[in-house]
Amino acid sequence: MNTPSHTTSSEASGEVLLRVEDLTVRAGARVLLRPLSLALHAGEALVLLGESGAGKSLLAQAIMGTLPSGLQAGGQVVIEGRASAADRPAQRQPLWGRRLAMLPQEPAQALDPLMRLQPQLALVHHHLRGAAPAEAAARAGAALTEAGLGAAARQFPWQVSGGMAQRAAAAIALAGGARLLLVDEPTKGLDAHWRDRCVALLQQLRREGGAVLVITHDLQVARALGGRLMVLREGECVEQGDTARVLAAPAHAFTRALIAADPSGWPDAELPTRAPAGEPVVRAEALGKQFCGRWLFDRLDLAIGRGERLAVQGPSGCGKSTLGNLLLGLLAPDRGRVRRAAGLSPWALQKLYQDPLGSFAPTVALADALGDVGRRHRLDAAALRRLLEALQIDEGLLARRPAQVSGGELQRLALARVLWTGPALLFADEPTSRLDPLTQQQALALLARETARLDFALLLVTHDADVARAMAPHTLHPSAPV
Template sequence: MSATELTTAPVAAQDPAVRDASALAPLVDVAGLNVDFPVGRGWVRVVRDVSFRIHPGECLALVGESGSGKSVTSRSLVGLAADSARVTADRLELEGRDVRGHGERDWRGIRGSRVGFVLQDALASLDALRHVGAEISETLELHTSLTRAERADRVIELLTDVGVPEPEIRARQYPYELSGGLRQRALIASAIAADPQILIADEPTTALDATVAAQILQLLERLKRRAGATLVVSHDLAVVARIADRIAVMRAGEIVEQGTTESVLYDPQHAYTKQLLAAIPARAKRGARLAPTSRATRYLPPEAVGDRVGPAPRAGRLAQVAPQGTPLVEVRDLAKTFRGPDGTDRRVLHGVDFALHRGETLGIVGESGSGKTTAARIALGAETATSGQVLLAGRDVAGLGRRERAALRLGVQAVSQDPLGSFDPRYTVRAVLGEALRVAGYPRAARTARALELLDLVGLDRATLDRRPLELSGGMRQRVAIARALATSPDVIVADEPVSALDVSVQAQILDLLVDLQRATGVAILFISHDLAVVHHLADRVLVMSGGRVVESGDVERVFTTPEHAYTRELLAAIPHLDERRLAAAPAAPADPPAAPPAAAPVVGPHRAPVVFLPASAVPRPAPAADPTSPSEGTPS
């Protein structure tokens, strides 16, 4: 069955066992769920009256923007809402057991064995001081009777199942030694190690390339078909279409629409659902704006907003010194070798060449471990090549003095694949942006005003300025990372998975923003992504990498429509996508989202759950409240 058939024929329609699942007792039964966090003398309600059921063999998907409360909802089901959270519900049952009164000891007996949980941020979730194999083995040690030798064999089997290449080597590596996609796969392996009856996956395919994401979806499908229940939290509606039987759309802490996958995607009733669907990149939308009323253009000159043909852009640092027609960034015959944990050298780049010119976007795609991030880090100067050249504005950086090299490097800024790992956790967002603005030469008195402009450009409200990265959702952190890269008005932006953690509506704003900035300033973009639909929408040219080599390159339209290499064809075949003809036939989305629920107080910015202040006495404490494990993760996402 093809990817298209999988998406257009929901799972419930494919399997009679799934269609009859509603006749069985639900494995997950939630009614009237509310989650509150203390603020001053009152409380902020971030999840409001949420109700749903998941029956055996069924998958429910929670979708919505960052800050909609979907991750807090999922974490509340396993006692991980946070230290200070107040979780109340009319009913909260797992496998028929009322868990409202569970304490931490009770939850430890459930998490891992009966309920597997895949968190959104793999780097923060995995223990940085342990090999990934030891992390997976711990789950087996706690919840199975396997011997040490059997656990070691099972770890290799699990890593193989989730698509980790060379699992024997990867099991002996630390999380920081793995790419983002490999870390995510290791985390999923840990969650499914004890074969839990219920699986909760928060953005399980966010950091994965298309072929590995397809493997993960097949794994989730197999687990579900063994009469398990699956709750998937995702901003990727194409992934949702591929695996979910039902979809619940969340906005502002509430479920605004719930139904079968077929009805929600192709016959949406709520205006917000229609807006989410309209923001998905598609072939027919290439070159067009995805967010009709994007806040991303607020501080750009009016002539920069419109079609892709705009005024002549200004020359930046690199463009001013580059000879006419010279690429801003060029790499020649790059090779890179790493020493593996077994003591052998591993070549991860083999003769990589590419050039990036002013005002163009070059996309790099490939599986995790293909070398695309390593090549980008070498271009940035964050990594040194074993051999080969890196040229900025036609100058070989290896032959430049320290001061001259630093001046040129200022014109090249990065958006990291892992925003949390790139921030100082002690810093507020004000300090993160202020540091970048200081380097860019902004006087202290002007930094706050410019920082607020940058936050508005990426769709964050001004209250974010005084929050720390750990207090933000994954999507919010990614937007701060993009704002920081924009602070120095760079000539080149190296964007490594810049929209991977964002929901589709915010992704649409960011993609529109990058296009508008490029048109207005001539900035060149090196765009690395596993999301081929996003690359097709944004890039002018594309490089396809596999095994550290460039296997195909060229005009993006040519590569995507008539791929020459078998690996490129394999990547394109694995992309989950929606039926564009049926989407086009659906009612049009409104230009602006519907108003927030009447009970909510106004809040600046469209991406945060409405703030409802309650007196402390109005929110009863559960008896007893579940103990926390990670207070910093209690922010809605």
């Protein structure tokens, strides 16, 4: 269904910064996004909600002109009165950064892994704002300090946490002064403080005469932004209107189900855990790790055995992912030691990475990537099919490469892959951050069932206190005094 754009009288009086007319996205003969039209006026926010794989990111990529290869856009995109065919992205490229900017779902797509953070941001100030090199560097340093990244300014993107990389990418997206900003899951991986800070920056852009199109699965972010709300399902708009009104009284059954699945509404879960028999799967003794001359955590003691679930929480950059890497043997501690149970197979300790795109080979079809895992560990293909079905993954997606599926679809594929191996310990780093509330609820329910069925230890990193409460009886704060 092609739902017409909705504007209020106050919004309609403002300058139209973006108009999309009958925008479509196809993969060959398959329609991924049905004809959709919308308009964004100066000072306005449009929030996109919907299931993972519904076409939200594809919509933003088609507007920007950055669709993955193999996908075709149709329709028209008008930016500040400049019209171009949706399938002619080169006509919009001169506007990038100056008039139209995008914060993609994965920071890895926005940051150069071979450049330190401050020089990357300085380039934007130099080339798009005309600042002299010294002034550009000073502006970049000030912006990173404001984003809480002053100590990480000389780090490479791969040396900082996912939340820190997200903040750096946001600073770069905003630096060019574009009035029209497209942001895809801007608050994933961020704690409450930085989530609120991100929302405040978007609201500031609106007050200054800009407009934002925001893709999010976080209903708190949607409520805080206000403006208009559009709900997508299976490539089409099923409901839209004033954000507060839609969230308070949704008309469509899918919207109601989406809102009802928000973690804040989950009932308190009774999650039985078995006391570990004998030695834990992994034990940390007086563990300490430094970053940029400061201790992330120190003298941390931890033991977790099979069947146990432990949530890991704390501010962005406090060392949650680092702790997991130490326990898995991917990093060496600066103090203390890690003991792992004897007799574990080489693949018994598994990690679900915060960035699912970075955990798949970019040039290999997903079916081949999963097939390699199955052959390497002699796994039952039928077991994988059951996991894919439980996670509602269309097996037709497996013919694509990682960049050709949504972040939520790739996150579910990563979860299926790691559960397929039957781990003894799973370190799950924000494993549902790209998922809508409905899909997140289903994925976490499967993770809880498989933890019990396979009797493995689960360390779950999440910034969502409601998810932590539902999934684990105990929570660890690595940065807390020990």
